[in-house]
């Protein structure tokens with residue numbers, strides 16, 4: 359592995375927002391393609407940050423800042439990318455109606471957007487109808503719902519039925535997560551997948567985006 | 571029920587400490603942006619809390635009444651009947667910061683605003699706790715329950731708690747939506763009470779891997795202390 363690409367990884371891990379731009383340029387000058395830099399430098403750097411977060415070494419502030427570091431590098435790389443190269447798709451994220459806990463959802467949003475998804479974050483206490491209206495208007499194929507309050511899990515079912523009523527159920531994948539959710543709940547509510555952590559969320563949406 | 575409204579709660583935020591916490595490097599563009607956001611928050615923030623002073627009367631096995639308002643929960647009944655004086659409360663970051671935070675654009679600024687609102691809520695809770703302790707003349711061990719925290723005392727009971735607090739909730743700008751969400755979102759509600767043996771939700775909460783756990787889960791406690 360080239361030293362310059364390892365430096366990109368390190369810059370993300372060390373949250374070096376001022377250094378990352380120059381490092382991305384250096385990689386390009388050495389002949390690396392933007393895709394390689396994203397795959398081997400940026401994504402791997404984010405993986406390290408994500409792992410440290412799961413192990414409790416990093417906090418939400420580190421994740422958010424790592425996302426900002428990535429944002430500095432992306433325009434430089436995108437400019438050199440093949441036109442026609444598409445992003446992974448749009449994910450609508452929301453904390454369900456009646457629930458206000460957003461930290462977990464924000465982490466999921468941060469990880470997804472840093473990894474090439476377009477994220478529309480509708481915030482907290484979001485009614486099912488608003489989620490579906492957004493899915494329609496944006497053409498998004500993915501919906502991520504977060505729920506921490508046990509009493510609000512019915513709100514998940516409301517989104518699933520609203521998607522059916524809107525004729526979108528076949529088009530959108532509904533993924534759930536948050537501390538009061540589980541695989542059983544996912545089945546019970548008729549959602550498509552359950553993710554325990556933000557890294558799971560990324561894996562699930564990556565699989566969907568790849569058509570798996 | 572006697573009520574106390576706590577306004578004018580200071581929002582002391584140490585810029586350097588916060589920057590470290592939020593991983594903002596001094597001297598960067600982020601640092602100066604944060605500085606101005608913090609300055610706005612400091613001018614605007616009005617964290618508030620309100621509490622009542624009451625006694626709970628046992629109505630039946632699974633319910634108590636405070637000031638004529640019924641709360642249905644075995645754990646609440648047993649905890650409160652031994653307590654003598656109880657303090658229903660609500661604490662909030664205040665509508666001022668919540669309104670201000672709506673104007674934030676971008677994930678980073680929204681995250682900063684959020685962290686500042688949680689800090690403001692922390693200030694409100696801190697001042698509330700010290701008021702209650704002072705009232706009890708120190709020494710007494712204070713415990714707290716929050717509607718929605720335990721299956722035995724579900725979120726729907728927020729309605730009774732807000733009815734009990736009445737005008738005091740308005741005075742601090744906290745209101746309950748029909749889904750039982752408190753607005754401003756960075757708010758907490760509950761009932762504090764004196765408990766010799768001490769009570770924490772955590773000892774009745776089986777959640778695994780919770781970073782905020784303050785006491786080990788005691789699987790037998792529901793049966794032992796509450797006969798459930």
Ligand code: B12
Pocket residue numbers: 458459460461462463465466501502503504505506507508509533534535536537538552553554555556557558559684688716717718719720725750751752753754755756757758759760771775780781782
């Ligand atoms: C922080 C917190 C708050 C903060 C919220 C701050 C915020 N901006 O979100 C405040 C103080 C405001 C709050 C208030 C309340 N809270 Co609260 N809160 C918590 C606490 C301590 C931590 C939640 C958290 O952020 N965890 C950290 C994140 C990273 O974890 P996470 O959300 O689970 O997310 C991870 C995964 O689940 C997953 N994930 C999350 N979303 C998604 C989505 C998808 C699609 C996928 C795939 C994965 C995924 O990825 C994340 C990262 O790995 C929990 C206890 C706990 N340990 O969970 C209680 C808790 C959730 N709260 C609870 C309650 C009851 C309340 C109140 C109703 C209490 C009250 N009566 O005042 C109020 C409501 C206030 C209101 N406005 O109405 C209860 C809920 C009980 C239940 N099971 O129903 C809990 C469990 C605590 C308890 N036992 O009492 N709360």
Ligand code: SF4
Pocket residue numbers: 719771772773775776777780781782783784
């Ligand atoms: S263990 Fe965690 S989730 Fe359960 S009551 Fe304690 S702090 Fe809340």
